[in-house]
Amino acid sequence: MNVIPLSTALRERTRDAHSTSEGAGFMSALLKGERSRDDYISLVAQHYFVYAALEAATERMRQDPVASRFISDKLTRLPALEADLEFLLGADWRERISPLPATAEYVARIEQVGSTWAGGFVAHHYTRYLGDLSGGQHIGRVMKRQFGFDTNGIGFYIFADIADPTAFKDVYRDELDAVPWDDAEKERVIAEVLLAYDFNTRLFDDLARGTEHAVA
Template sequence: MGVAIPFSEALRERANEERNGIGANGRSASERFMTSLLTGPGSREDYIAMVAQNFFVYDALERAAAARADDPVASLFIEPALTRIPAIREDLRFLLGEDWREIIVPLPTTTRYVERIDTVAATTAGGFIAHHYTRYLGDLSGCAIVRTLMQRRFGFETNGVGFYLFAGIAKPKEFKSTYRAQLDRVGWSEEERGRVLDEVALAYRLTEELFADLAASCATRAA
């Protein structure tokens, strides 16, 4: 019998399996889109389109977090310093103007993503954590570098890139280590572990589908 690996490592491996299975030519849709934004030929309008879709996803996540604030398991992972919606609102106000909320519209894949978050977060703490883990730990990976490159490419200062500024998290690497250690300390049953692993895989696929849809929408607009 093999030695059981920590749950956080199992989650990381499952996400890597999805990444390897989805990526075209070794690169996922999210990687291709972000590379285009950071180094060209992606445009400022493409960046705004991404921020707009982020609003809908993080609004769903943070509504779910508020609903689960008293949950004994979910509450272990809900950290105010991770909250992104206030920053996204300010970014969109800067990028689109005061009437930004009347301008932005979710893409079809974004709508499916939001519906999945709403459904699973209302059902299980583990399902909520799967989406929370996939998004926020991904955000913390390289957020400072992404912010700096966006500032250089599009001439932003702080306005417009607030999403990538985690002012309350001084050491993202340590924060992620603590988060993963907490994942390992939760007394998951085997059934719960399986559900969370499956939901992390689904969250990754939904993210990739969103970026593919976003890229197609941006290409259509530019044509």
């Protein structure tokens, strides 16, 4: 009997959800140049809330024997997001942004599993960071070209401390395949990754409906 590695099962069983989220109307329009700079800023603002929750959970999970395998300071995005928002909105950016409804629900879920369940934390960690190191790199290049950014404004997409993203992702997937979870726990983790993609799609749907409440 062939045992399917967890990284392979994750990729195969979340492919459709990943494609749906990646091709959400808002992101598709943004990448085609059909959205404004303000729309992009609203996306950055929502990312700030998501990564603030995820990286707070990272600090809580540093001592967990399984979750700690996936934690690397090279992935940290919050300082880059803060710098991007200051560049895009000014020094008072914290007072000008607020989470959209889907973002608030997404954040609540990350906070919940990031306090109580290593597998759930890893599911969200995997979904966000491996996505950032994959399709996120394309998004950063397109935003740079569309809006005339240099590095300011797209720092979120720049992983200066990771020289070889492909090699980094390979090591990450090896760690996934080595975790000592039983089949039931692996199923729970896969379900949580699907949930993470759903939250991300709903975040994009909120952005597509209008950004007037995301940035003041």
